[in-house]
Amino acid sequence: MTEAPLPRSPGNAGLAPAAPVPDTKPAPDRIRDAATVILVDRDRADGPSVLMGMRGAGAAFMPSKYVFPGGAVDPGDGEGCRDALSDACRARLAAHPVTAAAIDPDTLAGAAMREMAEETGLQLAPTADDPLLFVFRAITPPGRPRRFDARFFLIDARNIVGDREDFSAACDELSHLHWVPLAEARALDLPFITEVVLAEVAQLVAEAGPGPLSVPLSVPFFDNRNAETRFLQLS
Numbered sequence: 001m002t003e004a005p006l007p008r009s010p011g012n013a014g015l016a017p018a019a020p021v022p023d024t025k026p027a028p029d030r031i032r033d034a035a036t037v038i039l040v041d042r043d044r045a046d047g048p049s050v051l052m053g054m055r056g057a058g059a060a061f062m063p064s065k066y067v068f069p070g071g072a073v074d075p076g077d078g079e080g081c082r083d084a085l086s087d088a089c090r091a092r093l094a095a096h097p098v099t100a101a102a103i104d105p106d107t108l109a110g111a112a113m114r115e116m117a118e119e120t121g122l123q124l125a126p127t128a129d130d131p132l133l134f135v136f137r138a139i140t141p142p143g144r145p146r147r148f149d150a151r152f153f154l155i156d157a158r159n160i161v162g163d164r165e166d167f168s169a170a171c172d173e174l175s176h177l178h179w180v181p182l183a184e185a186r187a188l189d190l191p192f193i194t195e196v197v198l199a200e201v202a203q204l205v206a207e208a209g210p211g212p213l214s215v216p217l218s219v220p221f222f223d224n225r226n227a228e229t230r231f232l233q234l235s
Helices: 087-093 105-120 192-208
Strands: 031-041 049-054 070-072 133-139 147-156 175-181 219-223 230-234
Touching: 031 105, 031 192, 070 105, 070 147, 087 105, 087 133, 105 147, 133 192, 147 192, 192 219
Parallel strands: 031 147, 133 219
Antiparallel strands: 031 049, 031 070, 049 175, 133 147, 219 230
């Protein structure tokens, strides 16, 4: 039996059927490298505060939750970031890669600074010395619509150039962007992991007092790459 030819419309007369458009969305269980920025302002009258915003109700990842600025690594991140990390932070960032091709720590630092600039409009002062402190790492558990291997970077707002209240250059990724006192932040609608990170940040801020923020003795790592969660300390 022979098949009848497909009818041709005037718009595609003489042309072969169009090739299917490839699906460019990441696989549901693919783990993407990501960077998150925890900006802390210790000079506010209402006490040490962190910069947070709310994700949109239609967001695929953590909708309607208050989060820190951040996102997945993009091609080109990492250029000119050699002075953003201490040697200790760089070594910890390179530990326990999820894939065979370990990501460069400077690329993660570059992603953090790019996301901060995009989502808050704030910029680091060029003279800041090792301004990114690697303080936390968490992998999104299986079964979520998107999964990330997120590294959390603590940045002292004293290293920000310009007005810390000026978010006019921020994109619309986060709404209600504002400084939240650490003592009040956990009352917001937060993802579980953000609550854990806030507790770690509060401890680091308390330990620093009025002095400079320091590289922590170890970095908590919630390793959820598989069904069974592993909790590690990167030292």
